[in-house]
Amino acid sequence: MGRLKTIARRSFLIGSAAIVGGVAFGAYLVKRDPENPLSLDAAAGDAVFNPWVKINADGITLIAPHADLGQGAASMQAMLIAEELDVELDQIITSYGRPAATYYNTALAAEAVPFRSNDEGFAAETMRSTMGAVMKVLGAQVTGGSTSVPDSFDKLREAGAVARETLKAAAAAETGLDVSQLKTERAAVVLPDGTRMNYTELAARAAQMDPVTEVNLRDPAQWRLIGKPLQRIDILAKSTGTQTYSIDLKVEGMVHASVRMNPRKGAPMLGFDASAAEGMRGVSQIIGLPYGVAVVADNTWRAFRALEEIEIDWDVAPYPAEQDQHWAEVAASFVPERLDKEWRNDGDVDAALDGAEVFEAEYRAPYVAHQPLEPLSAIVKVSDGRVDIWASHQLPRFVQQRVAAKLDMETDQIHLHNQHAGGSFGHRLEFDNIDVTVDVARELPDTPVKLTFRREEDFAQDYNRQIGMARGRGTHANGQVTTLDLDIATVSASRSQSGRLGAPVPGPDTQIAAGAWNMRYAVPNLRVRAYAVPELAPTSSWRSVGASTAGFFAESFLDELIHAAGADPMSERLRLVNDPDARAVLEAVAEMSNWGSPLGPRKGRGVALVTSFGVPVAEVVEVTDTDDGIKIDRVWLAAEVGRVVDPVNFENVVAGGVIWGLGHAMNSEITYSDGRAEQDNYHLAEGMRLHQCPVIEVRALENNPNIRGIGEPPVPPAAPALANAIFAATGIRLREMPFFKTVSFV
């Protein structure tokens, strides 16, 4: 509790005085705090308690700034506020609020700093707080990096507590009672005689008071909501087709549109002939853009169909046209001048390899598309002095800044109405849907334009996961792994992405070797070097980012060395592991999977341990080599997450991460030919289907004091654990994803 009190003392009132009928609270580490965005919309009589809580006579609104991409972020954020505010989840509504610097993400900055997340040293802490300040200045309201939970955990509970105590103070002022005599429950202050004063009635009075900022957060033992199995607030809507996504929205006077952009991503259009599309039913406009052609129609399908009739002359790709050239560039990158950073160098690797019998192996990981099931779309209305955008985005502030810059307007003239997303996996960190729809909408002033990507267009325009290779050299002696030397070369998705944002990341890319260099093993001689392949096709963050490739390389190569040494994959990892959290998750999966117990014929188990986003995750996969192909029977997973906020959703998201990791390792890649992605729909990049889904058993460990997010960390160990299991079952070592190039799956 001491730590929480400290944070509460550091919190203070933010920009509240000027608000009509409103007050505001927050917990900030930098003195000049951003304005309270709710005050901009506040009407007289609204009590705007802080950037996260708004109460007026109509009800209680909790602002959940992290976009809900399906991971349950809205429920989780509401739960944290409601816990301290003493409201039930059925008494509130949630809203994304307007994009605002106030909602900047401190946790993501912590992950961007190149220190191992278990390194609590002074330098690491200093760097993290520096980055926190940088994020604040940038106003980076970000959903990503599995940071929604850690970013929210203290901030939102504190927001709830401050609002609760201020409402009690208002009730005390009204009744003349002492605050200590008052209790709160179900959105009301309860007087000693049982009289209930609803928060909504107290709001106007509370709005005129100085908020109470000295608050204690509740002891976890008293929690009613956190850590308890609750119903997700969106579950009814999502089970009845009544959840509205941005692709479903209808705005008065809206027209439909779609686009074909140069499939050689990033290259311009040279010219087009739309004569066959002109006059097609429902088509109102055909708009040539620098990078493609858009059709405006009265129905999405009519726009799709007209687009197919347009002949377009595309310029050549700004990157190599053929996949072989991409691989060649990656293979040519293991050279000193492309060394991005030597991340780890324990012992003396060069001496250990010199003259020794060296085991070597090379691995490959392809480009992979995101392709959430809701295709990209946006609605944009450009009016005089105001732009409205309805879309789902993980970087709402950047959307505003980008559109403002494009239209030469002020940021506060750009109104983004953020929406629930039909999945993202990193896809909604990019801006194509926003950019194109703005370009079309500015041609139709005062008309809302809803632009929907065809699935094929979404594939063609995706910014894929980084392509990469790794080369390992190692030695073993007396049944033990003694040297592990791993060179990893990938394109830098971080640089590709941040370059497009106009905010290039300085220094080495933390992601190229993420999940490998921080392996929690004490191999006597251990070196991990990251090489940056120059930009090829543009890439972006894909669920678990660098660790999805580097984790595969590291845990596959370690497994090969262990087998070469003649050791057991689990016992040798347990012998090498040098961190209590990592040891605990390994021991957990060993116990859960009954590792070492006899298996039937043609069966095998594989294990992998990867730490990403501060979360060590161990997975054991069990497979059978059937006559119809490899069948993944079971997966056991253990993760150290600090604390589980929402256990029902936790298990779902973790299992989903395993499925994501396994499915794409099995059968998904993007390859280029003639400068275009060859895969244009799910039949060519299928992911896992239900019949291929193993039984998944999940265990959360809560030993570490730092709370962590879980959206991404289950992904990286899945692919190597599967490859290691297939090796155990068949003797076939899979060094290249997707695995279906080498073995078949049921």
Next chain:
Amino acid sequence: MKLNVDGKSHEVDVEDDMPLLWVLRDELGITGVKYGCGIAQCGACTVHVDGVAVRSCQLAAGDVDGDITTIAGLGSPDALHAVQAAWVEHQVAQCGYCQSGQIMQAASFLDLNTAPTDDQIDEAMSGNLCRCGTYPRIRAAVKTAAAKLQGA
């Protein structure tokens, strides 16, 4: 042409070859029916025609030969169909975008096969893609719904 959707009759003026999906979404504003792939790969657009599941992206408006039921006609938040109730009970959804189609597929399946085996559930439900990976809960929810429907 005339379409009967969720118990209501609609007169629509569309091309014969417009997929039913787009008639429902853009002409009638019934958006519980989702566009995912357009080529019968994902199942997000699944509706029923005379009670049997159909991928509405594949069915041309001019070929519709029966009454259409969408997720909105299957049940509502106040009056859940047994399959929807099982989906709520198991808290299946993550992003939720595929779930309308999953539910419509499961409802049609359980109407045809009231006592499915585990293998049959895997066969019936593998045409519906879920990118979030809610498959373990879909399996569980289909079983719960089957038991409930049998008891009914």
Next chain:
Amino acid sequence: MKQLAALMVVLAPLSAQADGLAAWDRIYAVASHPRCTNCHVGDSGRPAWDGLGYGAARPHGMNIVAGESRIGAETIPCRVCHIGAAGPNAVPHAAPQIDEAWRLPPVELAWRGKSSGDVCGQLRNPDANDGFDLAGLVEHVQQSAFVRYGFNPGAGRVPAPGSVDDLARDLQLWAAAGSPCVGD
């Protein structure tokens, strides 16, 4: 000349049989083509996705099993995706549709993986070919939407060799020759 005429009489059945066998080879080229064998499968009820115009041959994706009903009634009916109305079939990988209820042929018409002799034996035996005599078979080939589709599957799918008319003519030739099979 007399001698020659006599010789021709003797040779005629032999020549007809050779023509019949040649016709059968062409018939078998169709019957063993992926456009037919994808669905002419045995009691596994598992259709295949061979000859799609891309990728490796593989079982039908999505874990599709048509079951004893041969129409997927136990799990997921074929018609969920394969609409029973003539379609342009212009989109690669979209579910092909024809003006017929999409289904697997009866299990006794399983041809997948079978030799020329085996399929030949099945086809000339009404007990093993869904009750068709040879004239009925010709009529079926000429009228079936499935057969028409096999020669014109669209969108990059590999078509069966020849045409409906070629196949009907070869069946007639084969029948006229006494429906010979290799190894008779």
